[in-house]
Amino acid sequence: MNELVTGDAVVLGLRPARLPSRALALAIDLVVVVTVFVLVSIGLGIAAVSLDEAAVAAIGVAAFLLVLVGGPVAVETLSHGRSLGKLACGLRVVRDDGGPIRFRHALVRGAMGMVEILMTFGVVACVASLASARGRRLGDVFAGTLVVRERVPAGRSAAVPPPPPWLAGRFAQLDLSAVPDGLWLAIRQYLTRMHQLDPEVGRTISERLGGELVALTGAPAPHGVPAAAYLAGVVGERQARDARRVFTAVPPGGFAPPGTPFPPVTPGGSGTVVAPAVAAAPVPAAAPAQVAVPVPAVAPVPAVGPATAVGTYTTGFAPPG
Secondary structure, eight states, rough: OOHHHHHGGGGOOOBOOOOOHHHHHHHHHHHHHHHHHHHHHHHHHHHTTTHHHHHHHHHHHHHHHHIIIHEEEEEEEETTSSSSSHHHHHHEEETTTTTTHHHHHHHHHHHHHHHIITTTTTHHHHHHHHTTOOOOHHHHHTTTTEEEOOOOOOOOOOOOOOOOOOGGGTTTOOOOTTHOOOOOOOHHHHHGGGGGSSSHHHHHHHHHHHHHHHHHSSSOOOOTHHHHHHHHHHHHHHHHHHHHHHOOOOOOTTOOOOOOOOOOBBBTOOOOBOOOOOOOOOOOOOOOSSSOOOOOOOOOOOOOGGGGGGGOOOOOSSOOO
């Protein structure tokens, strides 16, 4: 996946933010920054009562630059492009190559933002964002940054195209255990968006990914097969193996197939499984035999039938005779 973050393939995963979402994030940030500036100004005004007008003016300018310019720069630097407003709107500032911004990027954006947002009330920033194909304002152009959307609906992701029919089963013996998950993800991203790329750029990316896959599997690609078709065939083989592994795996609990009768369990809760038998009539509980009481002879107790397979039933009385 690191190879796909840099280079030509970076455009695959970046969705530029448009003016409405950026304006909402900026409004949230301005409310927070202005609130902090007012509180700081009140505190400095109370503390600088005994100072002269020049000192008060200098403190005011320093507070303005520190809060309205230095504050957003520090926040974007420490949060890697996520201010409070951008975090609420699901936006983030990244470099043109997709990497996180650094202090110099945030500083250029903050310095230009003071001119195109604060001094012109956002008019210059709106015009520049509307004129840019990727919605960038002047601060983004000079800093080499881009505001992208991080929260993208999952339903809009495209499925991986199936492999060509004439490649079905060609990679059944291929060893895919050494291929990392990052490379699989990069291949899937390429296959889902290869029709959106320039043909020459797409061919370069497919050949690079195919070369990495060949190096990890240790088997050369079939002669005459395009790199994109080779990638689709290998991904299709991996998906088929995953499907077979899921549907043929035995659950760890050892569940029996549907329709298999469960054998009965011995009475008393011992959990010993015995052979299946016909259910016997319920037998009354045996009376305690602590004291021997003379009683007249009684008729023999009939056999209980199949329940004797479970165990010998004891009544507590001596047999007659």
